[in-house]
Amino acid sequence: MRKNIVAGNWKMNKTLQEGVALATDLKNILNGTKPNCEVIIGTPFIHLATVAELVKGSVIKVSAENCADKASGAYTGEVSAAMVKSTGAEFCIIGHSERRAYYHETYDILKDKVQLALENGLQPIFCIGEVKEEREANKQNAVVKAQLEGSVFNLNAEDFGKIVLAYEPVWAIGTGLTATPEQAQEIHAYIRSLVTEKYGKEVADNCSILYGGSCKGSNAKGLFSNPDIDGGLIGGASLKAEDFKAIIDAF
Numbered sequence: 219m220r221k222n223i224v225a226g227n228w229k230m231n232k233t234l235q236e237g238v239a240l241a242t243d244l245k246n247i248l249n250g251t252k253p254n255c256e257v258i259i260g261t262p263f264i265h266l267a268t269v270a271e272l273v274k275g276s277v278i279k280v281s282a283e284n285c286a287d288k289a290s291g292a293y294t295g296e297v298s299a300a301m302v303k304s305t306g307a308e309f310c311i312i313g314h315s316e317r318r319a320y321y322h323e324t325y326d327i328l329k330d331k332v333q334l335a336l337e338n339g340l341q342p343i344f345c346i347g348e349v350k351e352e353r354e355a356n357k358q359n360a361v362v363k364a365q366l367e368g369s370v371f372n373l374n375a376e377d378f379g380k381i382v383l384a385y386e387p388v389w390a391i392g393t394g395l396t397a398t399p400e401q402a403q404e405i406h407a408y409i410r411s412l413v414t415e416k417y418g419k420e421v422a423d424n425c426s427i428l429y430g431g432s433c434k435g436s437n438a439k440g441l442f443s444n445p446d447i448d449g450g451l452i453g454g455a456s457l458k459a460e461d462f463k464a465i466i467d468a469f
């Protein structure tokens with residue numbers, strides 16, 4: 219059966235020392251507990267090796283927030299999927315709306331990143347979601363369908379089975395606006411129906427689909443209690459151990 223997951227996305231926050239302090243706080247606060255979900259923290263590249271070592275033996279797993287669309291070579295400043303894997307990270311967020319919008323990551327670039335992450339033994343957390351104008355024009359279903367078709371529906375069923383999907387309405391990210399549980403459930407069910415159509419019921423039933431967008435302790439339970447919402451991708455509320463724990467506790 220599919221896993222429930224609460225995954226943090228620190229974005230471009232925290233120096234290395236601050237990140238170590240946050241990971242230590244989270245490790246301590248979760249120590250001796252048995253969360254009813256997988257717990258992942260997505261950190262900037264420079265934190266990965268240190269944080270992965272720090273959380274070893276705990277319930278916490280580590281994710282990168284991005285990886286390069288090339289395997290290796292003369293790409294100054296880039297970090298490859300193989301490099302990410304070598305830090306001890308197990309996941310890689312790919313296709314976050316901030317990367318699509320600010321770094322012009324196209325469907326094809328994201329397709330290459332997903333492929334490289336999988337080839338290097340990382341599980342992609344693949345983000346999809348519509349912007350405000352698309353929601354207002356009731357185009358959200360067409361948008362997520364195109365995003366899936368453009369970057370991940372090329373995979374065979376075995377590889378697709380390794381992917382975690384994250385539905386993140388862009389209008390809800392960092393804005394304090396959250397999709398209602400009904401809005402989120404409706405589109406999560408639609409996303410799962412697309413996976414069923416493409417890969418069949420078993421793959422779709424096993425696919426974890428996370429919600430992201432101003433998720434916090436106070437609204438997590440309402441979101442996660444829906445049949446097609448298998449957890450959350452958490453930005454702002456992942457930056458304090460107690461806030462993140464409150465979301466984990468929603469399961």
Ligand code: PEP
Pocket residue numbers: 227386390391392393430431432433451452453454455
């Ligand atoms: C995100 O960036 O993935 C996110 C969901 O951010 P926030 O929780 O801050 O809206």
